[in-house]
Amino acid sequence: MLVTGVARQLGGRFVRRIQRDPEVDRVVAVDAVPPEHHLGGADFVQADIRQPTIARVLAESGADTVVHLDVTGTPFGSGSRATLKETNVIGTMQLLGACQKSPNVKRLVVKSSTNVYGSAPRDPAVFTETTPPKSLPSGGFAKDTVEVEGYVRGFARRRPDVAVCVLRFANILGPAADSPLAAYFSLPVLPTVFGYDPRLQFVHEDDVIEVLRIGSHEPRRGTLNSGTFNIAGDGVLLLSQCSRRLGRPTVPLLLPAVTWAGSLVRTLGMTDFSPEQIRLLTHGRVVATDQMRETLGFTPKYTTAETFGDFVRSRGPGLLPPEALARAIDRIAALPLPGSGHPPTQSAN
Amino acid sequence: MADAKVIPFDDDRSREGAAQRPSRRRGGAGSRRPGAQPAAVGEVQPLPGVASAREDGPVSREEGPPRAPLPQPADDGPGGLERRVASGLAFLRRRLTGDYEVDDFGYDEELTDQVLMSLLRPVYEKYFRVEVKGIENIPAEGGALIVANHSGTLPLDGLMMQVAVHDHHPAGRHLRLLAADLVFVLPVVNELARKLGHTLACAEDAERLLGQGELVGVMPEGFKGIGKPFGERYKLQRFGRGGFVSTALRQGVPIVPCSIVGAEEIYPMIGNAKTLARLLGFPYFPLTPTFPWLGPLGVIPLPTKWTIQFGEAIPTDGYPPEAAEDPMLMFNLTDQVREQIQHTLYKLLVQRRSVFF
Numbered sequence: 001m002l003v004t005g006v007a008r009q010l011g012g013r014f015v016r017r018i019q020r021d022p023e024v025d026r027v028v029a030v031d032a033v034p035p036e037h038h039l040g041g042a043d044f045v046q047a048d049i050r051q052p053t054i055a056r057v058l059a060e061s062g063a064d065t066v067v068h069l070d071v072t073g074t075p076f077g078s079g080s081r082a083t084l085k086e087t088n089v090i091g092t093m094q095l096l097g098a099c100q101k102s103p104n105v106k107r108l109v110v111k112s113s114t115n116v117y118g119s120a121p122r123d124p125a126v127f128t129e130t131t132p133p134k135s136l137p138s139g140g141f142a143k144d145t146v147e148v149e150g151y152v153r154g155f156a157r158r159r160p161d162v163a164v165c166v167l168r169f170a171n172i173l174g175p176a177a178d179s180p181l182a183a184y185f186s187l188p189v190l191p192t193v194f195g196y197d198p199r200l201q202f203v204h205e206d207d208v209i210e211v212l213r214i215g216s217h218e219p220r221r222g223t224l225n226s227g228t229f230n231i232a233g234d235g236v237l238l239l240s241q242c243s244r245r246l247g248r249p250t251v252p253l254l255l256p257a258v259t260w261a262g263s264l265v266r267t268l269g270m271t272d273f274s275p276e277q278i279r280l281l282t283h284g285r286v287v288a289t290d291q292m293r294e295t296l297g298f299t300p301k302y303t304t305a306e307t308f309g310d311f312v313r314s315r316g317p318g319l320l321p322p323e324a325l326a327r328a329i330d331r332i333a334a335l336p337l338p339g340s341g342h343p344p345t346q347s348a349n
Numbered sequence: 350m351a352d353a354k355v356i357p358f359d360d361d362r363s364r365e366g367a368a369q370r371p372s373r374r375r376g377g378a379g380s381r382r383p384g385a386q387p388a389a390v391g392e393v394q395p396l397p398g399v400a401s402a403r404e405d406g407p408v409s410r411e412e413g414p415p416r417a418p419l420p421q422p423a424d425d426g427p428g429g430l431e432r433r434v435a436s437g438l439a440f441l442r443r444r445l446t447g448d449y450e451v452d453d454f455g456y457d458e459e460l461t462d463q464v465l466m467s468l469l470r471p472v473y474e475k476y477f478r479v480e481v482k483g484i485e486n487i488p489a490e491g492g493a494l495i496v497a498n499h500s501g502t503l504p505l506d507g508l509m510m511q512v513a514v515h516d517h518h519p520a521g522r523h524l525r526l527l528a529a530d531l532v533f534v535l536p537v538v539n540e541l542a543r544k545l546g547h548t549l550a551c552a553e554d555a556e557r558l559l560g561q562g563e564l565v566g567v568m569p570e571g572f573k574g575i576g577k578p579f580g581e582r583y584k585l586q587r588f589g590r591g592g593f594v595s596t597a598l599r600q601g602v603p604i605v606p607c608s609i610v611g612a613e614e615i616y617p618m619i620g621n622a623k624t625l626a627r628l629l630g631f632p633y634f635p636l637t638p639t640f641p642w643l644g645p646l647g648v649i650p651l652p653t654k655w656t657i658q659f660g661e662a663i664p665t666d667g668y669p670p671e672a673a674e675d676p677m678l679m680f681n682l683t684d685q686v687r688e689q690i691q692h693t694l695y696k697l698l699v700q701r702r703s704v705f706f
Contacts, residue, residue, distance in 0.1 A: 195535075329441055
């Protein structure tokens, strides 16, 4: 088995986990930089997937399964957005070219993202795998994933003997998440877009590892693991709910101000507050996971709310911890109130 | 409807009849639901002279079992206030800590029931004095598609229909409205619409909701209906491309036609500033006798008297699965629904004594 993108947390965890499976004899872990975490007993090969050398690595390893995790939204270390895009798009092209030449490859798993659907007010409320996006993402990571999926589809056409599994993950969160959204939720005060309360969906890191395992093994009886699948936890959280559960107050800004502030923050290089991130935090995105349950036969352990709860526990308390608010209200409730009741409408928003 | 029927608008001759009419009061002090007086809604008298002409089913009576006890029972006994305060605080606590649930469409049932409906109810009961008929035509369970006429410049008719179903249906069903994309572009409006359970009017969302057994409301006239000039009031516009029929056919759910009288006159649109509308990106920019001349005061709707009549359901489960692809059947069904709504509209208009009473 060959796994790319192992220098990241998720890739590292996956490599460590997959070696415990009896079906796996040998794991070749590939990345352009050596990982800081250990990889269990996997053989690490330092190779840049943007270079043709990846074909040699693949041929020498004789891998029958390729798990492509090097499609990411955040630059690694000090990398720039341009390098990231090259790794995502050119890297995928090189890797797919190498796979096409290798007769051994029987299975390909690609990590994609629900970003491919974009995020627009004119979209249906819930995306299925076949929903065409109303407005294609114009740039950034979302466009990368669209292009990556395009090349993967081309590869699947040219090599029909290879089982191709494209996993579109919702926002990945967890104690060790390093996604742009995790960075956003770590801000002391959350800037939001005034007048919009987006619906968000999360998937837990543990579930990501599990579903990648399902994708990279033989399908279990009655299931099929080639095709495109949305992967997300059950349920939906509104951004306002997230901020209350985190205990971090929100600052609603007008949309132009948010766009401007986003570009300012990006220029200063603080976080990757990209335009599609702003679109997500304006209009939200929810995907249907029926295919994941019925065809892929995977049921996530964590719901969206549980995933977020786990993430909240891993971060420190915010400025307005929900426990403190709850205690304050309990104290008010304990007071003997003669006639001065709180009408419930006071907390409309 | 090409035949030009003469409809007596603003018919004040029967004003004297208004005095004897019992004003419909729902719920006593602080009570949300008339569970205690089940006949209150049904007290609407058959109008003199037209009672025999009625065939659209009796006036709805809330004779069904009273709905499940609400979190805030409004009993006035000792301790009632305390309990209200306690439940209010519990609500506040849940809201502030984010400990509540919304569905995939962003529908916040708790917020809708406890807050947003309480805000809409006075408009519904006191301002437009909505009279609901034929609520029993809405099935108590399973999916159903309610198709209504659309009018009034601002989509207040949809909201009032939602309150009508919410407050009057014996099974306490929630209406999920399909709204135009403009709703989801506008800030604040989109947030509230999502929390009220509305979603975008597209086949995917409608089918998903109907598949979950929800009650879905749609106004197929769209902007053509809501933004038509005052002179064309109560003339149904084209029903889109009839997409709602194929959606109902695919899901095998009944279609419930709904006629709303009274919404046409809330903002009599006497002109349309098309250039301004194009500039702002709206489908129309209404000019009414008060708007925009009186500034914010012009946004206050006229206090018309409304009637919402739910007609007999049209079943769609008897058709083969490929029927949804049959354009002829679709057009026929669309016309059937359209004519039933138009017919009921005319009938309600004849029965109406005055726009305001």
